[in-house]
Amino acid sequence: MNIIKNKPKLYLETYGCQMNVADSEVVVSIMNDNGFVITNNLSEADIVFINTCSIRENAEKRVRARLDVFRQQKKKKPELLIGIIGCMAERLKEKLIEEEKSVDIIIGPDAYRNLPNLISIAESGQKAINVILSQEETYAEINPVRLGQNKISAFVSIMRGCDNFCSYCVVPYTRGRERSRNPQTILNEIKNLINNGYKEVTLLGQNIDKYKWENKENNEVINFVQLLEKVALLEPSMRVRFSTPFPKDMTDEVLFTITKYDNICKCIHLPVQSGSSEVLKKMKRGYSREWYMDRIKAIWEIIPECSITTDIITGFCSETEDDHKKTLSLMKWAKYDFAYMFKYSERPDTYAQKKLGDDIPDETKSRRLTEIIELQNKLSKESNEKDIGKVFEVLIEGLSKRSNEFFSGRNSQNKVIVFPKENYKIGGYVNVKVTDCTSATLKGEVLV
Ligand code: 5AD
Ligand code: SF4
Numbered sequence: 001m002n003i004i005k006n007k008p009k010l011y012l013e014t015y016g017c018q019m020n021v022a023d024s025e026v027v028v029s030i031m032n033d034n035g036f037v038i039t040n041n042l043s044e045a046d047i048v049f050i051n052t053c054s055i056r057e058n059a060e061k062r063v064r065a066r067l068d069v070f071r072q073q074k075k076k077k078p079e080l081l082i083g084i085i086g087c088m089a090e091r092l093k094e095k096l097i098e099e100e101k102s103v104d105i106i107i108g109p110d111a112y113r114n115l116p117n118l119i120s121i122a123e124s125g126q127k128a129i130n131v132i133l134s135q136e137e138t139y140a141e142i143n144p145v146r147l148g149q150n151k152i153s154a155f156v157s158i159m160r161g162c163d164n165f166c167s168y169c170v171v172p173y174t175r176g177r178e179r180s181r182n183p184q185t186i187l188n189e190i191k192n193l194i195n196n197g198y199k200e201v202t203l204l205g206q207n208i209d210k211y212k213w214e215n216k217e218n219n220e221v222i223n224f225v226q227l228l229e230k231v232a233l234l235e236p237s238m239r240v241r242f243s244t245p246f247p248k249d250m251t252d253e254v255l256f257t258i259t260k261y262d263n264i265c266k267c268i269h270l271p272v273q274s275g276s277s278e279v280l281k282k283m284k285r286g287y288s289r290e291w292y293m294d295r296i297k298a299i300w301e302i303i304p305e306c307s308i309t310t311d312i313i314t315g316f317c318s319e320t321e322d323d324h325k326k327t328l329s330l331m332k333w334a335k336y337d338f339a340y341m342f343k344y345s346e347r348p349d350t351y352a353q354k355k356l357g358d359d360i361p362d363e364t365k366s367r368r369l370t371e372i373i374e375l376q377n378k379l380s381k382e383s384n385e386k387d388i389g390k391v392f393e394v395l396i397e398g399l400s401k402r403s404n405e406f407f408s409g410r411n412s413q414n415k416v417i418v419f420p421k422e423n424y425k426i427g428g429y430v431n432v433k434v435t436d437c438t439s440a441t442l443k444g445e446v447l448v
Contacts (some may be wrong), residue, residue, distance in 0.1 A: 010036045011045035014147075015063060016053025018088055018243060019175075019204050020080045022155040024051045025144030027085065027112050032145060034291045041075055047081040047119065049105075052088035053172045056345035060088055064100075071102040081122050083107060087174035091348075093131050103127075109160075109175055110134040127165050129175075133176035140185040143192065150397050152427050153200035154193050158186055158227065162206035164246065166273075167284040167351035168316065168344065171206060178206070180213045183222050183230065190234055199395055199427055200239040203231065209249035225253050232261040237429075239395060241414070247272070247295050248286040252382075255302040266303055267337075267414040271311035275330030276323035279316055282356060289330060296334050297431065307337040307383070307413035314372055315344045315365030317356035324368050333374055337378045337383045337413065341368050377439045384415070384437035391447060392417065394432045396424055417442040 010031050014024040021208055027049065028038055039045055048070050053059040055359050067082070074080045083105035084096055090108035104122040107115065108131035121128035146154055156409055161180040162171045205211060211224035222230075232240050242262055245254065247270055258264045270292075274280050277288040299306050312327060331339070343365040346358040392411035400406035400418040407421045409430075418441060419432050432444040 002137065005406075007035055007037045008046040009039040009044055010047050010049065011039050011042050012049045012051065012147075013066060014051040015049070015059060016055065016087065018155050019157060019160075019206070020051050020053060022144065022204055023086065023109060023112070025147055025155075026058070026139045026142050026157075026273045027051070028145040028147060029142050030112055030115050034119075038145075038147075045073075045080065047083065048073070049083045049085050050085040052084055052283045054087040054091045054174055054347065056342065057349075058345065067100055067102065081105060083118075083122075085109075085112070087170070089276065090131050090133070090174040091170060094129055097127050097129065098136075105129070106131060108133060110137045112139065113137075134179075135177055136179060136183035138179060140182045143189065150426070151197060152201065152397055153394065154198050155202050155204050155318065156186060156189055157181065157204045158194075159205035159211050163352065164207055164286070165356075166283060167282060167356065168313065168347065168349040170350060173349060175206065178210060180205075180211050183213050183227055186227065187230060187234065190231060190238070194235045194238055197427060198204055199237065199429075200241065201231070203240070203242040205242075206244065207246045207249065209245050209251065209254065211351050225251075225257050228254070228257050228264065229261070232257075232264050236263050239263055239265055239412070241267065243269050243277055245270055247292050250295055252298055252302060255298060258306070259303050261322070263341065265412045265414065266306040267309065268299055268303075268306055269309045269311075270299075272327075272330065272334075273311060273313050274316065274319070274323065275327035276319070280321055282317055282352075283313075284351065289326065293330070293333070305413070307412070307415065308334060309338040309340075310334070310336050311340045311342070312372055313342050313344050314368040315360040317344070317352055317358060318358070319344075319360055319368075328371065328375055331372070331379065335383065336376065336379055337415070338380055339372075341369060341372050341376065358366070366383045381437070381439035384439065384442055387415070387434045387442055388437060389434065391431050391433045392444075393443075394419070396426050396428050396430060398426055411442075415442055416440070417444055419446055422446065 014020050052063045070082050081104045085107045089106045105118050106129040110133050111130035113212045114130045118128035159180040161176045161178045163170050213222045346353050394409040394417050396407050396409040400408040406418045417432050431447045433447050434442045434444040436443040
């Protein structure tokens with residue numbers, strides 16, 4: 001106990017995407033190896049890290065608000081070190097230190113191995129910064145320390161960076177060039193999860209269809225389909241999910257692989273962003289409305305039971321009322337089961353910021369977003385109503401949010417199902433018959 005007591009303590013908060021969650025687990029692994037222990041209690045922390053997101057202005061505002069809180073804590077404990085890590089660190093670099101005087105350390109997403117060094121610099125009273133992006137770094141052999149509450153599902157990063165350069169998006173600038181991780185290290189990490197009782201793994205990459213690893217020794221090339229198969233074959237009771245495919249690159253071969261293995265979940269998140277080909281062109285997405293519809297048709301044909309979810313940006317540069325209507329009509333046609341919906345937020349230094357105008361008034365963006373959200377709620381409700389009477393295999397993840405008498409889990413389609421707890425166990429599988437639903441949740445009873 002004493003040894004733990006004397007170790008310096010890290011308090012870490014994570015914002016943004018699943019990739020950031022995975023990165024935080026790498027960061028904690030590196031920190032543990034260097035003698036730090038994690039704490040959930042800010043007041044006992046010796047160092048605070050905020051793993052940040054830059055995708056929309058709001059994400060950055062949230063981080064700035066948290067910095068106010070950490071600044072107060074530093075007033076009480078002047079030796080406290082504050083580090084900003086991740087996408088916002090990469091985007092703003094030394095500017096962040098100029099703007100936020102309480103910040104001691106700035107580290108971009110490819111520089112985490114350099115953490116111990118940077119902490120030493122900060123401890124000596126200097127500001128420490130490393131925002132160098134790498135062509136190779138994948139943290140391949142680092143064994144992440146799992147931070148999730150449930151010890152059932154985990155994220156595994158299989159590639160980093162993005163080369164798509166969609167015109168609105170900051171990610172290629174904050175996360176650098178696309179690179180794939182050695183498949184053997186991916187498989188080892190997942191075997192480790194299996195041995196530790198995990199039941200679900202989500203493979204992560206910004207554009208997962210582009211995964212490609214060339215073995216220099218025998219010139220053998222492994223693509224995403226081959227990796228997905230290798231992962232699925234490790235353990236039939238381990239569910240496999242992945243995020244995110246890109247409409248331009250998602251092949252039928254991937255879809256056939258999903259049908260081939262029961263443990264590959266039947267849910268595809270295929271971000272459309274807009275239903276208008278003109279807008280898609282301005283977004284530099286590399287596909288048209290028709291191309292995207294063809295990909296959805298392929299999913300329906302090859303995996304009829306598959307759920308389909310998406311991301312939508314509303315109010316992008318020069319988006320007309322007609323473009324907006326095309327998004328609504330595509331949503332109705334695709335009958336999305338779920339969607340993440342956002343107002344366009346202009347990001348500094350992107351193509352859209354430099355060459356196109358953020359010319360849709362905020363009231364129009366808000367009104368269009370409301371229309372999109374209302375339509376999606378209706379579609380989600382309809383999709384859930386269709387499931388009433390069906391039986392799904394559910395992986396039990398924990399207590400339901402509303403009641404300690406109910407468990408909550410998800411089916412292969414990634415829909416949340418709640419059911420009476422009885423004597424079932426977290427981490428187990430049960431067959432649940434759906435009896436009722438809302439637009440967000442299915443309710444049911446376990447079949448025995
Ligand atoms: N404004 C609003 N939403 C954005 N996204 C990415 N960049 C922006 C932006 N500048 C959304 C996209 C993407 C999701 C992760 O975030 O829909 O798929
Ligand atoms: Fe993730 Fe993109 Fe946000 Fe970076 S900017 S944390 S890649 S969502």
